[in-house]
Amino acid sequence: MTHAPKPPEPSPGFLLMTLGRSMRTExxxxxxxxxxxxxxxxxxxxLSREPGLSYSELGRRAGVTAQSMQATLRQLEELGAVERRTLPGRGRTAELVVTPSGAELIATGHRTVREVEAAFLKTLDDEQRRSLTGILLSVLTGR
Structure with a gap:
């Protein structure tokens, strides 16, 4: 009688990637x-934390090209979430400001993330959530 091989221990990295992808999708x-x-x-x-960031800097922070970020910001302008205070032009820095409508979208985003997080972590009690947060911060900051 042969025994099936013992399954490997779960990988924390793989679990984090899977959880992150699932949460992002939701x-x-x-x-x-x-x-x-x-x-x-x-x-x-x-933009709300650092008004005046360039397309390039915003793109770097989002992991996309400056051109892709320009398209994103055009969409935000069309939604009325961002207002351009300078004329567009090659080589010019666009002065973009978050509007009250944009501030509402930020609040909606924060609320959405909290709701999804609550649904994914519903089996954890308050102490487990605090512990998980501490562990994740430690991993992210290297401390």
Missing amino acids: VEARLKQHGTSLRHFSALGH
Whole structure:
């Protein structure tokens, strides 16, 4: 009688990637219902904290090209979430400002992330959530 090989221990990295992908998919689906996306939410967040960031810098932070970020910001302008205070032109820095409508989209994004997080972590008690947060922060900051 042969025994089946013992399955390998679960990989924390693989579990984190799987959880992250699942949460991202759910957040994206919910944001889509509001006519927005995680990329929009990210760009709005960066602009609200640091007005005047360049397309290149916003693109670097989002992991996309400056051209892709320009398209994202055009969409945000069309949604009324961002206002351009300078004329567009090659080589010019666009002064982009988050509007009150954009601030509402940021609040919607934060609320959406909290709701999805709560659904995914519903089996954890408060102490386990605090512990998980501490562990993840430790891993992310290298401390």
